[in-house]
Amino acid sequence: MHLAYFLCVMVGPAFGALTVDILAHDSRFTTLVDLVVKAGLVNTLNTGTYTIFAPTNDAFNALPPATLSGLANDVNALTNVLKYHVVQNKIMKSSASNELTIATLNGQKVRFNIYSHNNKVTVQGSEVIEFDKVASNGVIHVLNNVMLPPEGDIVDIVAKTSDVSTLLSLVQQAGIASALKGDALTVFAPTNAAFARLPSSVVNKITSNTGLLTEILEYHVVPHTEYSPGLYNREFLRTLDRNHDIIQLHTDSTGVRVNRNGHVTKANIGTTNGVIHLIDHVLIPARYYLTLLVGPAFGALTVDILTHDSRFTTLVDLVVKAGLVNTLNTGTYTIFAPTNDAFNALPPATLSGLANDVNALTNVLKYHVVQNKIMKSSASNELTIATLNGQKVRFNIYSHNNKVTVQGSEVIEFDKVASNGVIHVLNNVMLPPEGDIVDIVTKTSNVSTLLSLVQQAGIASALQGDALTVFAPTNAAFARLPKTVVNKLTSNTGLLTEILEYHVVPHTEYSPGLYNREFLRTLDRNHDIIQLHTDSTGVRVNRNGHVTKANIGTTNGVIHLIDHVLIPARYYLTLLVGKK
Known part of the structure; x- marks a missing residue:
């Protein structure tokens, strides 16, 4: 039995x-x-x-x-x-x-x-x-798993694991074993093979400078416990080093990667004071990257760094085609570098059009370059900076999710330092806008009703201010309104102005910064609030204003097209219910 x-x-x-x-x-x-x-x-x-x-x-x-x-x-x-x-x-x-x-x-x-x-x-x-x-x-x-009692703390387990003997010797050399005996720690532990990948010149620099060695080792330690079930894509974790530098996690179906290339090869090695994850590359803080890795290998010019990174083959090819290599190598610049995936996400006609029109290509590439070195720490929300094509790009920093955008494109890696500047990696290509909000509305045929109402209300000048977000109802959105409501709006300039300004937010809100149940004050007289709802299907404003096209960049903000006209609650009864 x-x-x-x-x-x-x-x-x-x-x-x-x-x-x-x-x-x-x-x-x-x-x-x-x-x-x-x-x-x-x-x-x-x-x-x-x-x-x-x-x-x-x-x-x-x-x-x-x-x-x-x-x-x-x-x-x-x-x-x-x-x-x-x-x-x-x-x-x-x-x-x-x-x-x-x-x-x-x-x-x-x-x-x-x-x-x-x-x-x-x-x-x-x-x-x-x-x-x-x-x-x-x-x-x-x-x-969902059996717990096997750990055989010691982090230092004990490292000492018993032959595959991390190099790490153990460096921990002992730096004298930080006691720090690794603290409670609630996560160690991303480079294997012997990871250290073997480093050039001998880098190893010599690290081992001959105890302070530098300590910083590098502590950059692999997070001061709280992070087992695999708690890790998520694009998670930022502060480390134990002196500056509490950040590592970024990338998770997908293939596993977990730390920063650019630190793949987790064995996860969730439990200890009495935390957890160890083995990784196949040594992690280097960005502030030491130039000194340790880029300088010895590549000479550290921006184009050289891009050339030696397989994520930027399309960008490098286009820079060469546009004849910009010497320009970028003979000045101090900040480059906003779209990845291959970013270029591949462009409509095929746009990408082929750039490849076949050197002037247009040069204009777009120069729009990704700023004179001088602009580090992440120098950026601020709504900061605008002139690019080499003469137009400005806008930084937006969204504190609620730590995302940073430049002209709406998300920065997915910061501060790749070169000898003549710095590179920030983008997940989208930035296309130079063709004017301000009023210009773009004027050029967009499916918001012609909105344009005529803006002109009737006399608020075009307000829409030419800086740092604005417009949720722009399409012609179809206005067509959904009962005629009685349209007549009330068009016969009362004050009411029309209020309704139109209710679609305008006095700061820049690109998609990466939007979040579910976000409340945004508008430009209308009472600064009425709109509420955003985000899910897998997209973005909705208030009850039924679905965003049908997002992130239309302009020189003074951004436009999102929506499929319903937004009505402030204080006018809802008068305009929509009252008609009955």
Whole structure:
């Protein structure tokens, strides 16, 4: 008779809703129940008040076969692992907090981590997939992985891992082992192969300067615990180094990458004071990149850096075609560099048109270049800077999500320093705007109704101010209004002005800065509020103003086309309901 079935039949009636009884009656836990019986822990778990972190059958099956069979054949080791999943007293989900550590029955502690951005909770890195299965003598939380007790703190594990022996020797040389024994740390640990990839000249510079070595090593350490379930794409994490420099994570179906090329090769190595992720490249803070990597290899000119980065082959080809290499190499410049993916995202006709028109191509490329070195730290929201084509580009900094745009294109990497300037990487190509908001509205046929109403209200000059966002109703949007409403608007200049200005926000809001349930004050007399709703289908303004075309750049802001006219709440009754 199967042990789980035996417990269902024999133990269940005797003990009712005890923790082991609940597990025995749930087919997801047959492996766990069998092992609890094998370890002789049934009476222990039934005679106290406990919290059990219960791995499913799938969790046990995910263990290496040798590990699982080893536990089954070694009662002491099995008991130790099972007790590591049990905590005295009842710990409900509501009692857990991020970085909370609790002693288990095997004497070691487990750590809770709560990741608010995706609502995931882990215990020692294993995700809790079901909470608060309450029993008469405790509570059960269901795990998607088995927790194996760590064999020491971060330094201990590094010392026991042959693949990071170079890291260990450098940690000892820098004298920072004690810092790595602090609590709640994440270490992105370069393997021996990662260090072997560094040029010998770089290794010599690092190992001959203890301060520099310390900075580089601490740049691999995050002062809180980040297991894989908590990582997300384009996450920025501050590190332990002196300047608390930022690393950026990139996650996709292939795994996790740190900064440009630090691929995680083994994740979630648990320790008593945090977690280790092995990576295949050494991470270098941007402020040291020129000194350590670019200088020795490439001579550090901006075009050289772009040439040696496979993400910019299209950009480099176009720079050569436009005859701009010497220009960019003989001055100090900031280059906003679109990636290959950014160029590929252009309409094919636009890209081929640029390739076949050197003057147009030169104009677009010069629009991505600014004289002097503009570091990220020098940028500010709504800062405009003249480019080499004579037009200005606008910085926007959105503090709520740490995104920065230049003329609406998101900067996905900052401060690639060269000997003659700096490069910021863009996810879109910037096309020079053909005028201000009024000019663009005038040139756009499907907002001709809006143009005529702006002219009637006499507010064109207001729309030529700086740093504006216009949610511009299309002709179809105005056509949706009842004729009685249109007549009221067109016969009352004051009311018309209010309605039109309700579509204008007095600062620049490109798509990367918009977020769900954002409230934006408008330019109308009362500074009425519009509310944004964002989801996978796009952006909606107020109740039904869907954005049909976003990010139409202008010299003084941005236009988003919408499919409904927006009406302030204070006029809603008069204009729309009153007609009935």
